[in-house]
Amino acid sequence: MRNVQVCFSPALFQFYDSTDRIIVVTDILRATSAICTAFQYGVKSIIPVATIEDAMMYRQNGYMAAAERNGIVQDGFEFGNSPFSYMTDHVKGQTIALTTTNGTQAVEIAKEASKVIIGAFINLSACADWILKQNENVTILCSGWKNRFNLEDTLFAGALVEKLQGEIESTDFDDAALAALRMYQEAKDDLYGYLENSSHRHRMQRLDLEKDVRYCLQLDTTTVVPILQGKHIVNAL
Amino acid sequence: MRNVQVCFSPALFQFYDSTDRIIVVTDILRATSAICTAFQYGVKSIIPVATIEDAMMYRQNGYMAAAERNGIVQDGFEFGNSPFSYMTDHVKGQTIALTTTNGTQAVEIAKEASKVIIGAFINLSACADWILKQNENVTILCSGWKNRFNLEDTLFAGALVEKLQGEIESTDFDDAALAALRMYQEAKDDLYGYLENSSHRHRMQRLDLEKDVRYCLQLDTTTVVPILQGKHIVNAL
Numbered sequence: 001m002r003n004v005q006v007c008f009s010p011a012l013f014q015f016y017d018s019t020d021r022i023i024v025v026t027d028i029l030r031a032t033s034a035i036c037t038a039f040q041y042g043v044k045s046i047i048p049v050a051t052i053e054d055a056m057m058y059r060q061n062g063y064m065a066a067a068e069r070n071g072i073v074q075d076g077f078e079f080g081n082s083p084f085s086y087m088t089d090h091v092k093g094q095t096i097a098l099t100t101t102n103g104t105q106a107v108e109i110a111k112e113a114s115k116v117i118i119g120a121f122i123n124l125s126a127c128a129d130w131i132l133k134q135n136e137n138v139t140i141l142c143s144g145w146k147n148r149f150n151l152e153d154t155l156f157a158g159a160l161v162e163k164l165q166g167e168i169e170s171t172d173f174d175d176a177a178l179a180a181l182r183m184y185q186e187a188k189d190d191l192y193g194y195l196e197n198s199s200h201r202h203r204m205q206r207l208d209l210e211k212d213v214r215y216c217l218q219l220d221t222t223t224v225v226p227i228l229q230g231k232h233i234v235n236a237l
Numbered sequence: 238m239r240n241v242q243v244c245f246s247p248a249l250f251q252f253y254d255s256t257d258r259i260i261v262v263t264d265i266l267r268a269t270s271a272i273c274t275a276f277q278y279g280v281k282s283i284i285p286v287a288t289i290e291d292a293m294m295y296r297q298n299g300y301m302a303a304a305e306r307n308g309i310v311q312d313g314f315e316f317g318n319s320p321f322s323y324m325t326d327h328v329k330g331q332t333i334a335l336t337t338t339n340g341t342q343a344v345e346i347a348k349e350a351s352k353v354i355i356g357a358f359i360n361l362s363a364c365a366d367w368i369l370k371q372n373e374n375v376t377i378l379c380s381g382w383k384n385r386f387n388l389e390d391t392l393f394a395g396a397l398v399e400k401l402q403g404e405i406e407s408t409d410f411d412d413a414a415l416a417a418l419r420m421y422q423e424a425k426d427d428l429y430g431y432l433e434n435s436s437h438r439h440r441m442q443r444l445d446l447e448k449d450v451r452y453c454l455q456l457d458t459t460t461v462v463p464i465l466q467g468k469h470i471v472n473a474l
Contacts, residue, residue, distance in 0.1 A: 008386055012246055015384040147252040149245055149413040175436050176386040179420060186419060199412050 003137040006176035011147040023110040024119040027143035028152040031103025033120040033216040037083035039224035042092035045232040048104040058097030065097040102143035118226035128163035151198040158184025240374040243413035248384040260347040264380035265389040268340025270357040270453040274320035276461035279329035282469040285341040295334030302334040339380035355463035365400035388435040395421025
């Protein structure tokens, strides 16, 4: 029996089992979508860091560095967490230090687990395939927004639960996994429409980031599976 | 514009606005359903307490006292949180100290708010009507299960959001309120069926409490609105 749990906020992670499991960290808008895009475009590794000061330190030591807070690229950095900013030859073979409002904090919290991977709609099937090859329980950790529940990460969790449900014969889903699954099944024909009233969509609209939202809601545009190894996120494949 | 939020766990409450709002605490299986039932049967007041020791102290001082942990009435108490145990003339006019695994802890966390009321499916319309008469923002606080998300409290939150949505012209719902609403709209024709696979249903089945579950999922069997006043919960009506 494989056990699949969904944790709706980094602040709840302490109440979930976290050892001997795969933790799938997601932050659909936009950190984990950006990380997957970066690997698709040939980044060698990403170092998730908690603070802007940490990211700046890496930058001053010759690394590329990216910093986002509240949707905005921070002063002194070329990158934030827009996936489009990683679609360039400049990133190829590079190591990039990255700090974001929610996503990199979630990676930080999950890092004691045996395996931490990075999930997004754009690498959904690759994530699912990779998980199915391991014989381990799974926790999908939604980054949320400043520790609050959000819809888009929940829909991704539901999408991944649906993939796993179809392939693993005996699975024990917790209530949050069931809720996420049902929401995704209602939403999947029009993710963009389903998120119409969501708080983060409004935040993105204000910041004129609709193009980013549409990009992040596409399925399976890449086959990368970013995985945490020590301090670095690398491509597992 | 009235703002309506849903908080899926007492552990997330610190990230939500809590001053100058109505907090609706819910713990469908079974603390808040039991509290509503107690008032329906004429209880004068309920003192929610955090620990079994606190409840025992009240008992030794001549109060009625009730204590539940993990679904089971604790040694030395006649009451737990089965609604059926309050359907007796013995409780009429009494003050009862109550401690439960999740529900009374949520009341404890919410108590600094201006108004804390107790919600359950059995007093859903009464709750909604009472809220509509106040001109305040609302947070629905789900007790969950040991700080984890649960389905039945979420469905109640969705039911209450649906009631408020229909009556308040301009409302700002957060993502959790939208999620709860959509789940309730999918589930409402068969709440019992929707909860078939939920973790707490399984817990209740093991404890042979199906009768309690069916009772707690009924709508509007009472018009009481329990409200916190100082240390005591009393009927607001």
